[in-house]
Amino acid sequence: MTRTQTRTRTVVAQGTFDLLHPGHVHYFExxxxxxxxxxxxxxxxxxxxxxxxxxxxxxxxxxxVDALEVVDEAILGHEEDIFVPIEEIEPDVIALGHDQHHDEEAIEAELEERGVDCDVRRVDGREPRYDGELLSTRLIVDRILERRD
Incomplete structure (x- = not known):
């Protein structure tokens, strides 16, 4: 790489993303x-x-997820080993959602074991911006069930 070339810094986000909501968009941003x-x-x-x-x-x-402007590429995870796509992508950063269940130290240990050199960071959560804004798939499902009951 020459001085005028810069390396693209790749970030990976991951999750289920069932029923997208503003909390997901915040995570991606x-x-x-x-x-x-x-x-x-x-x-x-x-x-x-x-x-x-x-x-x-x-x-x-x-x-x-792939249709969102903030996302450069969305891919499916591996059927058996969630670290396979990480090894293939070789990201600089893995961004975890503020409320994701993942153990950062366990992820870092597995990355080290596999020879993947990247940072693991957690994003900040955000509060609803107005009364009734739902930032959780579970809350959306609960609201649907409540109204359809």
Missing amino acids: QAAAMGDRLVVIVARSSNVDHKEPPICDARQRRDV
């Missing part, structure tokens, strides 16, 4: 601000074991 290129890994339904299974198919969730 904060993650994108950490670098030059934002790649979002959308979890396969089979890998979502920490909460209720997604309502929407993984491909649909990926396509909706």
